[in-house]
Amino acid sequence: MKIPIIDIAPLVIPDHNTKLIRETGDEIREACRSVGFFYIKNHQIPQSHIDSLIPLVHAFFNLSLEEKMKIHISKSDIFRGYTPLGKELTNDKYDWHECVDFGPSSNISKKNNIKKLVGPNQWPKNQNKFKMVLEKHYDLMNSLGKRITQGLSISLGLSKNYFLPFMNKSHSYMRVSNYPPLENKKNIDHGIGSHIDYGFLTILLQDNISGLEIKNSDDEWFSAPIIPGTFLINIGHMIQRWTNDYYRATIHRVVSPKDKARCSIPFFFEPNFDTVVEPLEKYCSEDNPARYKPIHFGNYLERTFKTSYSSIID
Numbered sequence: 001m002k003i004p005i006i007d008i009a010p011l012v013i014p015d016h017n018t019k020l021i022r023e024t025g026d027e028i029r030e031a032c033r034s035v036g037f038f039y040i041k042n043h044q045i046p047q048s049h050i051d052s053l054i055p056l057v058h059a060f061f062n063l064s065l066e067e068k069m070k071i072h073i074s075k076s077d078i079f080r081g082y083t084p085l086g087k088e089l090t091n092d093k094y095d096w097h098e099c100v101d102f103g104p105s106s107n108i109s110k111k112n113n114i115k116k117l118v119g120p121n122q123w124p125k126n127q128n129k130f131k132m133v134l135e136k137h138y139d140l141m142n143s144l145g146k147r148i149t150q151g152l153s154i155s156l157g158l159s160k161n162y163f164l165p166f167m168n169k170s171h172s173y174m175r176v177s178n179y180p181p182l183e184n185k186k187n188i189d190h191g192i193g194s195h196i197d198y199g200f201l202t203i204l205l206q207d208n209i210s211g212l213e214i215k216n217s218d219d220e221w222f223s224a225p226i227i228p229g230t231f232l233i234n235i236g237h238m239i240q241r242w243t244n245d246y247y248r249a250t251i252h253r254v255v256s257p258k259d260k261a262r263c264s265i266p267f268f269f270e271p272n273f274d275t276v277v278e279p280l281e282k283y284c285s286e287d288n289p290a291r292y293k294p295i296h297f298g299n300y301l302e303r304t305f306k307t308s309y310s311s312i313i314d
Helices: 018-034 047-061 065-071 111-115 128-155 237-242 297-308
Strands: 005-007 037-041 081-083 088-090 093-095 098-102 173-179 192-195 201-206 212-215 221-223 231-235 252-254 262-269
Touching: 005 018, 018 037, 018 128, 047 128, 047 173, 047 201, 047 262, 065 081, 088 192, 093 192, 128 173, 128 201, 128 231, 128 262
Parallel strands: 005 037
Antiparallel strands: 037 231, 081 098, 088 093, 098 173, 173 262, 192 252, 201 231, 201 262, 212 221, 212 252
């Protein structure tokens, strides 16, 4: 299995001609139909930003457990903060990674905000640069996610901004993850066990240690190589539902490294909290009826988080 590399300059640089934009959409369609993953290059995210980000993430995970536990996820009402090694569940097995989750932020913990999973993120003390660079990354990825979504719209034969009303207040999440070498512990599977992503699309930045594996249609696992200067994109369950399985999310996992920890920063670009996702009429017919019922994205998101964090959040 080969994961294609797509030049998305026509989507992110103004005034590109419509022919190039259409050709980019065609490449995205082919990638989504055949693999469900693709790399993007010429994305206009400064390399200087990426170069500053990875060392800060490594430095955070090198802090003492006591220091990291000060922002433990149980101290948040909205699933934000640090999750220690072996505490997150995938397929009823624990994952061998530690991570910090960030989401749509507000400094006010109003009841209505909390109900919609909006509120303050947790940040480590005396790590101001970590906070500043990650907040910048969140904004950059949110903008990039909108551009990739336009490409996905074009790939589906829809107007470029078709999904915009469903994404204009995107309820996106960012995670920083650390995967140390696997220890022989009970009920631990991989860095992350096999799964599909719950949301719309994922934008992944990795350090220089591989570990992500993708399952093909013959149930064989293939490694996704590290390609400097790119992000790795994969489509999630929400676009599968919207397209009535025309695009399908691909099963993947993270295999623990052998001797050196691996860091990654996935950004989950998502619909608005109150978006209702249901199969588009274009992808339904008498011979191919809707395979999914309408689903409220925010309610689905909360159920997903409660399952994933069931062992550490009451």
